[in-house]
Structure formats: structure tokens, C-alpha cells
Amino acid sequence: MKLENIVIYCGSHFGAELSYASFAGELAEAIAKSGRTITYGGGTVGLMGIVADAAMAAGGKVIGVIPEVFILKEQAHRGITELIEVPDMVERKKIMIGSGHAFIALPGGPGTLEEFSDTISHLRIYGEGKRPPVIIANVDGFYDPLLSLINAWEEEGFMEEGDRDNIFICSSVDEIMKVISDHEI
Template sequence: MAPVKTVCVYCGSGFGGNPAFRDAAEQLGTALARAGIGLVYGGGDVGLMGTVARAVMQGGGHVTGIIPDFLQAREHMLEDIQETIVVGDMHTRKRLMFERSDAFVALPGGIGTLEELVEQLTWAQLGRHRKPIVLVSVDDFWSPLLTLFAHMRQQGFIREGLDLSYLVAQDADAVVPMLQRTGRGEDPEAERFVEERL
């Protein structure tokens, strides 16, 4: 697998109720910039998405924001990033985010974050891509979703041969090392979340 040069980060347009979420966004952005990995994200200046983008910029990293025109006012488009792409709809946004990214990282977020994450998991399950997907489960944020995945497996809806492929990081500092090992083709099984272990 080729080295990871760009990462799409999915996360909330709010901060959530836990200060650790904002800290994780800052840590992730700083780590991406330090590693020379570019950020691809939703283009907004609000919540966790604005936090991670500003942290990348402050670290000297490259940021690409992709935002639908109808969200420019609501999400207060971040003006001073290196590249902003305004598109006509959410489908185009998600397609471009996919095309411009070598990996995907999900920080805490709401239904939009969940929808984008699950789409990438689905595409990977169907063999449409092999890009790494990392869930950053700050304070066990993603644990209910992981429990649901285990339930789906137990009920026969995630069948053998159609396993979900993702990694779970308990904190943001673990993300870049995971991606670097994956990019070198090293076996990430030590970090890979296996539903049967729940």
C-alpha cells in the first residue's frame, strides 16, 4: 500500500459536551502537520472541524476544504486555508473527499460524521477501496457503534468474507503511527478492532 499523504477527517461541526474532543482535534491536526500529511475536510470554521483545520495550518501543514455552497454560511467557511473547493451538493463533496484522500479518520461527531464514516466502511466492505479507516474513540465515544457492529455480526448481517475493515485509536496521538504502519504495508492487526472480542 502506498504511503498516506492526505487524510480525510470526519468530525463534528460542534464541540460536543466533552473538552477531550476539542483536545483530540487539536492533537490530530498538529500530528498531521508534523508528519507532512495533508488534511482534507468539510471546509468549515466551526466546532471540531475548524479546530483540526486550524491546528494543521498552525503546524505548517496543507489543508483542503470541500464545502457545498448551501453550507458556506452555516458552517462559516474557513477562508485562509490553502485550497477551498465549493461544490453544488453533498454527493459531489463526498466524492471529491474520497478521491483526494489516502485514508479516513473519524473523530467524535454527529449524524453527518456517522453517515460519512459508514459510507467509507460500506465501500471498503464491497471492495471499492482499501484505504485505511480509523475511528478515534476518545473517552469511548465510538464504543456504542462498535457494539452495534458486533450485534450485526452476531445476527448474521455482517457475514464471513464481508468483514468490516477499520482501526480504532483510543487517542489522537495514535492515529499517525497507525497510518504510517499501514502505508508501509505492515500488519495492523494489533490495533484492528475485531468484533468477536466484544
């Protein structure tokens, strides 16, 4: 099965390093050119906007899932393939997790961390059989502190054996695309 729908979690800000934006654009372009769909947070701002614009420019299909609060702030991206408007963040995460064949966390803030954590927890509790890959895009070491925490979860017994099998740490677009293709059957 081809991993058709790739969910990308990322910041609504650009971050301090230019490499975050560059990486987001390169990744979105690579996913679009591979014929896969990107589902993301539906915004025009920060790394979210870069992901959507780069994928659309590369001829890709982009689905945004955006809560009303961001629509009211006029942050909804109206130039993508499909925009799903939802009442709140809970519904957004439900749709994104339910539709994903693979998940990627680009640099971002508390919202990105929350989405990553909810995805990991959901897959641990409800995932049956082979779980989809959850990829941490560790751009320029951004997620090194999170990786330390994940190691501590394992060492201290807060992750069961096998829980980490579907979590992948990648530092390049090529590595991410390889993880995605390696999980296809």
C-alpha cells in the first residue's frame, strides 16, 4: 500500500533559523512530486504557509484542517486543494490523525509538540497491526531536547517495548522520503 496521505505538523511561526523554512519547503516539494497528498493545519502563516505554498507550486494536493479561531484571524489558506473548517483543535487533530498514513513533525512550538504527542498516544492506544511512521524532522538539532525526553521515557519505563518502533528521527528530506517509501507494501 502506498502511503498516500502525509500529515505534517509544523509551526505557525518561521522560527529563528532560516533552515527551518528552507527544510519545510524542500520537504513539501518532495512529497508533492512523489504524488502524495499533504494534510496540514490549514494556515497561511509561518512554516504552515511555506509547506502549503511549496507543495501547491510543485503541483501537489494539499488538504488543510483549520479551526474556526484561525479562520476568524484570517489565517485560513484559501489557495490549497481543500480546506476543511472545524470548530476546534480537538476536531482538527481527530481528522488529521484519522486520515494520516505517515506523520511528520517539523520544527514548531507547543501546538506542534501537542499534535506529535497526541499522535503517538493515539497510535499506542488504538493502533492495530503495523503502525504508521511518525517522523521527527530534527532540522539542525532542533528536536535534540525532545529526543532526550523520549530516551528517558524508554529508560524509565514509560514507553512499552515496541512503542518506539514507529518513531523515526531524520535530519534530511532524503531520509524522510526513504522512511516513507520503506513503509509501503
